[in-house]
Amino acid sequence: MASPLKCDLCSNQATVHLTQIVNNKVHKVDLCESCAQAKGVTDPNGFSLADLLHKDALNPENLTTAARCEQCGFTQADFKKQGRFGCPQCYATFSSLIEPMLDNMHKGTAHTGKVPQKSLERKTLHDRLTELESSLGQAVKTERFEDAARYRDEISQLKQAVEQPKSAC
Amino acid sequence: MTIASLLSTPSELTDTASSKCAIVLMTRIRLARNLAGRSFPGWSREAQRAEVLAVCREALSTTAPMKRSVSTTVADLSDLEKQILVERHLISRELSGSKDGAGVVINKDQTVSVMINEEDHLRIQVLRAGFQLKKAWSVINALDTELEERLDYAYSARLGYLTACPTNLGTAMRASAMMHLPALVISSQMEKVVRAVNQLGMVVRGLFGEGSDASGSIFQISNQTTLGESEEEIIKRLGSVLESIIEHELNARAKLLETDASKLYDKIGRAYGILQNSHLLTSTEAMNLLSLLRLGIDLNVFPEDSRAVIDRLFIEAQPGHIQNVAKHDLESMQRDVLRADKLRAEFAAFAKPTFIINGQN
Ligand SMILES: [Zn+2]
Ligand SMILES: [Zn+2]
Numbered sequence: 292m293a294s295p296l297k298c299d300l301c302s303n304q305a306t307v308h309l310t311q312i313v314n315n316k317v318h319k320v321d322l323c324e325s326c327a328q329a330k331g332v333t334d335p336n337g338f339s340l341a342d343l344l345h346k347d348a349l350n351p352e353n354l355t356t357a358a359r360c361e362q363c364g365f366t367q368a369d370f371k372k373q374g375r376f377g378c379p380q381c382y383a384t385f386s387s388l389i390e391p392m393l394d395n396m397h398k399g400t401a402h403t404g405k406v407p408q409k410s411l412e413r414k415t416l417h418d419r420l421t422e423l424e425s426s427l428g429q430a431v432k433t434e435r436f437e438d439a440a441r442y443r444d445e446i447s448q449l450k451q452a453v454e455q456p457k458s459a460c
Numbered sequence: 461m462t463i464a465s466l467l468s469t470p471s472e473l474t475d476t477a478s479s480k481c482a483i484v485l486m487t488r489i490r491l492a493r494n495l496a497g498r499s500f501p502g503w504s505r506e507a508q509r510a511e512v513l514a515v516c517r518e519a520l521s522t523t524a525p526m527k528r529s530v531s532t533t534v535a536d537l538s539d540l541e542k543q544i545l546v547e548r549h550l551i552s553r554e555l556s557g558s559k560d561g562a563g564v565v566i567n568k569d570q571t572v573s574v575m576i577n578e579e580d581h582l583r584i585q586v587l588r589a590g591f592q593l594k595k596a597w598s599v600i601n602a603l604d605t606e607l608e609e610r611l612d613y614a615y616s617a618r619l620g621y622l623t624a625c626p627t628n629l630g631t632a633m634r635a636s637a638m639m640h641l642p643a644l645v646i647s648s649q650m651e652k653v654v655r656a657v658n659q660l661g662m663v664v665r666g667l668f669g670e671g672s673d674a675s676g677s678i679f680q681i682s683n684q685t686t687l688g689e690s691e692e693e694i695i696k697r698l699g700s701v702l703e704s705i706i707e708h709e710l711n712a713r714a715k716l717l718e719t720d721a722s723k724l725y726d727k728i729g730r731a732y733g734i735l736q737n738s739h740l741l742t743s744t745e746a747m748n749l750l751s752l753l754r755l756g757i758d759l760n761v762f763p764e765d766s767r768a769v770i771d772r773l774f775i776e777a778q779p780g781h782i783q784n785v786a787k788h789d790l791e792s793m794q795r796d797v798l799r800a801d802k803l804r805a806e807f808a809a810f811a812k813p814t815f816i817i818n819g820q821n
Contacts, residue, residue: 377503379614399688402620
């Protein structure tokens with residue numbers, strides 16, 4: 292017979308064995324009596340294996356990246372403490388930390404729901420304007436006046452498009 | 461509109477006309493949204509939070525559903541007002557205890573509330589009496605679209621709406637229903653149901669009280685995951701889980717009537733007697749008694765038109781609501797006296813029970 296299973300959270304002998312299917316994936320957890328108590332596993336109303344797995348996934352030993360978010364100064368140590376990120380940019384900064392967790396946490400790893408169309412159009416427009424303005428600056432600097440004129444036209448067209456909705460009301 | 465006048469207005473849940481479904485008391489959908497390029501509330505300085513609060517309140521004030529609404533900071537609310545809003549499910553306990561820069565905007569009929577600077581910049585919530593997942597989704601979806609015209613959301617094409625906690629990523633949507641499941645509780649089947657529902661990726665919680673305390677046999681069932689499925693898919697899946705829980709509850713009721721009708725009717729009859737005659741009632745006991753009377757309505761012991769009274773009292777027997785009527789501070793013992801007084805008065809004129817045993821009166 293195989294040696295007795297150890298508790299996933301400490302190293303005592305596991306006496307509580309749980310199986311839960313989350314998103315068609317079987318998750319198994321083995322716990323000792325006291326960890327099971329502490330995690331509320333014995334109380335079926337308060338217990339969700341996914342919560343437990345989530346906390347386990349946030350275990351400090353599983354953290355490997357050593358970056359700091361440029362936008363907000365958040366570090367992975369902060370994430371370890373809070374289980375929350377500092378700003379939206381943190382998802383890019385700590386992508387190697389978060390990506391492996393998503394699989395356990397969610398049904399899939401890619402968004403298939405609503406898209407904020409208006410927000411995105413505005414952003415695309417804004418990004419394009421910034422790009423054109425820098426191209427214009429470059430063209431003027433290097434005395435490529437034909438290009439500069441073309442950029443200027445495009446910029447004024449874009450700006451008109453942005454302002455149109457306002458003048459409509 | 462002021463917060464005081466809002467609190468004295470019947471809410472979606474306390475309005476006597478809005479009770480519609482026997483087993484699903486209420487449907488609720490919540491969307492988490494954040495502004496691009498700004499730190500999440502828990503990682504923001506006071507000035508940043510104040511800025512987000514101002515930007516969000518301004519954007520909300522011009523949306524159609526919030527034209528007639530109350531917009532307030534949490535700091536401007538008294539402890540009692542906060543408690544009443546929590547009891548009406550309009551703000552969370554986290555928001556009521558939060559630091560500077562938190563706020564809430566609530567529409568007049570109290571079906572829409574938007575918390576600002578809770579865990580995320582925006583927590584938009586739509587609440588409906590009865591089983592109305594699709595209706596709630598169409599309302600919240602429209603409001604979210606209106607807001608998105610005014611605010612730049614933090615969004616990633618691959619991860620969806622970016623939230624402070626990675627467990628909310630993607631749709632950032634939590635859809636839930638509050639269900640009355642007395643027969644499953646009486647026949648000790650809740651544990652089994654919770655396990656089955658968990659396996660389907662849904663979460664079950666007791667509604668009143670903290671944690672898993674399920675006084676009144678009222679449970680909240682919601683989706684666990686938010687990434688990898690569209691909003692419509694989540695709602696459809698939750699809807700079919702709810703349907704199957706309803707079926708189990710109805711079966712459990714039929715079984716109890718078949719095998720143990722006297723025992724069940726005894727519980728209902730005693731609950732009726734206590735509500736008419738007691739002089740001290742804790743809120744937990746009141747919830748449990750009201751729950752039995754509500755079951756009595758479903759079993760035709762009491763007429764259907766008395767359901768609205770029970771659903772209203774589920775909210776009005778909560779500590780904050782009792783305190784509010786008293787207009788001065790109460791010890792919990794005094795609250796229990798007042799609660800019993802209120803319930804005696806309400807039940808003095810309540811319909812008499814009619815018990816049908818073996819098909820006869
Ligand atoms: Zn252990
Ligand atoms: Zn960051």
